[in-house]
Amino acid sequence: MKAIVKSMALLFALIMISCGGKKEEKKEEGFSVQRKKAQTEQPAETNTTDEVKPSERVDMTTKGVGPITSVELSAEIDQAMAENGKKVYDQMCLACHRIGKKFIGPAPNGILERRTPEWVMNMILNPENMVKEDPLAKDLLQEFNGSPMANQGLTEEQARAVLEYFRTLE
Amino acid sequence: MKIYSYLTMTMGAALMLVSCGQQNQSSNGALSSSAAEKVYVAPGEQDEFYAFMSGGYSGNLTVYGLPSGRMFKEIPVFSQFPTSGYGYSEETKPMLNTSHGFVPWDDAHHPDISQTNGELDGRWIFINGNNTPRIARISLSTFETEEIIEVPNSAGNHSSSFITENTEYVVAGTRFSVPIPQRDIPINEYKSNFKGSLSFISVDPEHGHMDIKFQLMMPGFNYDLSHPGRGKSHGWFFFTTYNTEEAHTLQEVNSSQNDKDFIAAVNWKKIEEYVNNGGGTKVPAEYAHNIYDESTHTATTTMKKEVLTVDPLKVPGAVYFLPTPKSPHGCDVDPSGQYIIGNGKLSADLTVHSFDKMIAAIEGEKFDGEAYGIPILKFEDVLAGQVKSGGLGPLHTEFDDEGNAYTTFFISSEVVKWKLGTWEVIDRKPTYYSVGHLMIPGGNSRKPFGKYVVALNKITKDRYLPTGPEMEHSAQIYDISGEKMELIYDFPTHGEPHYAAGIPAEILAPKSKKIYRLDENKHPYAVLSPTESKVVRDGNEVHVYMSTIRSHFTPDNIEGIKVGDKVYFHITNHEQDFDVPHGFAMIGQNTSELLVMPGQTKTSVWEPKKVGVWPFYCTDFCSALHQEMQGYVRVSPANSNVELKWSLGE
Numbered sequence: 001m002k003a004i005v006k007s008m009a010l011l012f013a014l015i016m017i018s019c020g021g022k023k024e025e026k027k028e029e030g031f032s033v034q035r036k037k038a039q040t041e042q043p044a045e046t047n048t049t050d051e052v053k054p055s056e057r058v059d060m061t062t063k064g065v066g067p068i069t070s071v072e073l074s075a076e077i078d079q080a081m082a083e084n085g086k087k088v089y090d091q092m093c094l095a096c097h098r099i100g101k102k103f104i105g106p107a108p109n110g111i112l113e114r115r116t117p118e119w120v121m122n123m124i125l126n127p128e129n130m131v132k133e134d135p136l137a138k139d140l141l142q143e144f145n146g147s148p149m150a151n152q153g154l155t156e157e158q159a160r161a162v163l164e165y166f167r168t169l170e
Numbered sequence: 171m172k173i174y175s176y177l178t179m180t181m182g183a184a185l186m187l188v189s190c191g192q193q194n195q196s197s198n199g200a201l202s203s204s205a206a207e208k209v210y211v212a213p214g215e216q217d218e219f220y221a222f223m224s225g226g227y228s229g230n231l232t233v234y235g236l237p238s239g240r241m242f243k244e245i246p247v248f249s250q251f252p253t254s255g256y257g258y259s260e261e262t263k264p265m266l267n268t269s270h271g272f273v274p275w276d277d278a279h280h281p282d283i284s285q286t287n288g289e290l291d292g293r294w295i296f297i298n299g300n301n302t303p304r305i306a307r308i309s310l311s312t313f314e315t316e317e318i319i320e321v322p323n324s325a326g327n328h329s330s331s332f333i334t335e336n337t338e339y340v341v342a343g344t345r346f347s348v349p350i351p352q353r354d355i356p357i358n359e360y361k362s363n364f365k366g367s368l369s370f371i372s373v374d375p376e377h378g379h380m381d382i383k384f385q386l387m388m389p390g391f392n393y394d395l396s397h398p399g400r401g402k403s404h405g406w407f408f409f410t411t412y413n414t415e416e417a418h419t420l421q422e423v424n425s426s427q428n429d430k431d432f433i434a435a436v437n438w439k440k441i442e443e444y445v446n447n448g449g450g451t452k453v454p455a456e457y458a459h460n461i462y463d464e465s466t467h468t469a470t471t472t473m474k475k476e477v478l479t480v481d482p483l484k485v486p487g488a489v490y491f492l493p494t495p496k497s498p499h500g501c502d503v504d505p506s507g508q509y510i511i512g513n514g515k516l517s518a519d520l521t522v523h524s525f526d527k528m529i530a531a532i533e534g535e536k537f538d539g540e541a542y543g544i545p546i547l548k549f550e551d552v553l554a555g556q557v558k559s560g561g562l563g564p565l566h567t568e569f570d571d572e573g574n575a576y577t578t579f580f581i582s583s584e585v586v587k588w589k590l591g592t593w594e595v596i597d598r599k600p601t602y603y604s605v606g607h608l609m610i611p612g613g614n615s616r617k618p619f620g621k622y623v624v625a626l627n628k629i630t631k632d633r634y635l636p637t638g639p640e641m642e643h644s645a646q647i648y649d650i651s652g653e654k655m656e657l658i659y660d661f662p663t664h665g666e667p668h669y670a671a672g673i674p675a676e677i678l679a680p681k682s683k684k685i686y687r688l689d690e691n692k693h694p695y696a697v698l699s700p701t702e703s704k705v706v707r708d709g710n711e712v713h714v715y716m717s718t719i720r721s722h723f724t725p726d727n728i729e730g731i732k733v734g735d736k737v738y739f740h741i742t743n744h745e746q747d748f749d750v751p752h753g754f755a756m757i758g759q760n761t762s763e764l765l766v767m768p769g770q771t772k773t774s775v776w777e778p779k780k781v782g783v784w785p786f787y788c789t790d791f792c793s794a795l796h797q798e799m800q801g802y803v804r805v806s807p808a809n810s811n812v813e814l815k816w817s818l819g820e
């Protein structure tokens with residue numbers, strides 16, 4: 001029961017965080033209950049802000065769960081492959097992952113500074129198991145509101161091309 | 171919400187533990203009945219067979235598992251189906267077009283699975299629409315209706331849709347004879363003015379596309395049921411007839427006067443050759459041919475204007491009549507192709523004709539007269555034997571792979587097992603109640619899978635909890651793997667299944683399609699990337715190019731729609747994962763919802779009548795955030811200048 005209460009508090013805190021500061025500026029447009037709540041959530045908020053958000057966490061060792069165990073990245077970006085990757089990305093991924101901003105899921109910019117290429121490809125190719133078995137993917141599902149990462153049925157070749165496209169993003 | 175899920179998880183875990191315990195115990199006695207074990211398909215396990223049951227007056231086809239009797243799906247065929255939007259969406263409305271206009275319903279009777287060398291190949295299943303004569307072809311990889319062809323010069327399309335052993339033809343015979351061509355004449359001038367057409371519809375071996383190769387113009391009898399020859403009799407087709415009296419009123423009495431009607435034996439190979447050599451007469455006709463294209467997800471309809479007819483008298487040796495007692499109904503051919511069984515529905519006995527004897531009688535020209543110029547063979551010359559069963563009202567026969575036949579008796583409510591060749595009765599079991607057709611998987615092919623027989627009963631009465639005056643029809647499964655049949659299960663079936671077709675799951679399941687590939691989507695209004703989403707006005711027509719993925723629509727805010735507009739929502743589901751459809755429903759829409767499969771595009775029309783801001787939402791629970799999958803359309807007065815715009819997340 002204690003755990004439940006704790007996690008409820010955490011949940012509310014997360015909701016408040018994701019709502020951001022904008023709400024406070026909007027005088028009476030919303031409902032006033034939110035202000036009262038904000039007070040009770042102060043302690044919980046300090047707890048979570050100590051932690052780095054899963055999306056900002058850096059883990060350059062974990063390879064994730066799935067078919068990809070090793071990826072070699074060439075020194076130079078393969079532009080043809082990246083272009084092909086962009087095509088796949090625009091059709092299969094863009095609905096949820098926008099470039100340069102958080103949308104339904106995180107933006108792919110700079111992903112290879114935070115994750116191994118294997119982890120990225122496994123997340124694309126095997127999302128159902130990743131969110132169950134990979135601790136970081138599990139946390140990401142929580143951070144992003146429980147929106148499931150859809151399995152878009154990409155081939156390994158397509159996922160590799162998408163990865164190459166990610167290398168071109170600032 | 172959270173508490174609730176914690177609780178349910180705990181409870182679920184507890185229940186799992188408890189039920190595990192019970193299961194272990196049950197193998198030692200709780201399930202003491204062997205019948206229960208035979209039909210029990212444990213949670214997570216799958217059935218051995220698919221069973222496709224015609225929906226009768228539902229106009230559709232239902233899919234069940236055997237031996238569990240669980241219903242998996244209803245496939246819309248001849249009837250509008252709001253569950254998926256079939257017949258309501260712009261893409262599928264053309265499927266129900268006919269020469270009489272849009273017909274949203276039919277009476278579906280006899281499914282038959284495509285064959286190669288007389289064995290089930292599981293490519294397609296065909297079914298007839300009885301009322302406005304049509305034949306449909308359904309894909310057995312998508313389980314969607316792909317094609318419907320109307321049959322002209324036919325009425326009460328009942329001796330249909332049975333296929334030849336390499337799926338060369340799907341055959342559709344008329345039940346009611348009608349004036350051909352249709353014309354304004356007194357009904358009592360039936361004799362000699364009315365004709366019965368038997369249509370041979372060719373099936374393209376590659377795509378399955380249907381085309382009427384020829385129509386055989388037969389005397390004005392009622393052509394009741396039919397089956398192809400197989401093996402040695404491949405190339406022939408057999409039709410039972412009744413009303414050889416050619417009565418046009420009070421048929422109940424007047425069509426039962428003759429002691430014997432006929433089975434018409436048609437040598438279609440001979441007629442095919444005649445037609446291929448330029449034989450036959452093209453006559454004006456009007457019939458719709460509707461084809462659904464899997465890559466555009468769209469059906470088109472074309473009206474055909476001509477059909478090739480064949481006068482049987484112009485093709486000597488093509489058609490003979492086999493006298494068969496008492497208004498025969500079922501017309502079934504055994505796996506070897508040697509025996510043709512005609513069940514006189516007003517008789518107690520079964521009549522079995524011999525194909526070899528028929529050929530000998532034809533060669534010996536032993537005729538007993540003729541009907542409208544068609545030779546009648548002598549009953550005694552073609553008779554192989556009679557099954558004296560003691561039952562009443564024999565209707566239909568199917569076969570196992572060990573030389574046994576199983577015949578239903580409507581009046582005495584039973585299935586009778588008998589031996590081909592010796593005609594002895596081996597076993598009989600009651601049905602509940604008044605059985606019509608029966609089905610053994612592959613039981614009308616060269617290779618039956620004789621493990622179960624399903625009896626399709628016409629009357630339910632007290633078999634289930636009563637549900638008011640109207641009840642679903644009752645089916646019964648018998649284990650036929652032993653000498654004696656054993657009733658092992660009862661289950662209700664949707665609509666009124668007439669006939670059914672079964673096939674081993676291992677043939678179909680591996681090739682069942684899981685998604686439509688987005689990169690193969692050729693729908694003209696498809697949105698292949700969410701960046702292509704847009705709203706386009708063309709006069710008072712507005713086209714919304716919309717995409718969906720868990721869990722949002724792109725766009726989800728639309729403004730600039732006006733009262734009096736006709737809004738087309740073209741919705742492309744961007745999911746590429748198995749079993750993740752999205753739905754679409756708009757408040758106040760005068761049509762059904764859409765259910766859009768992964769990679770598919772469907773279109774729904776909305777004509778807003780009221781000013782306001784109106785929501786739409788996803789109707790298929792797609793993810794934890796399904797309840798958030800919604801959007802708004804702002805509708806302004808007809809004369810407003812509100813700019814057309816659309817957005818998501820702005």
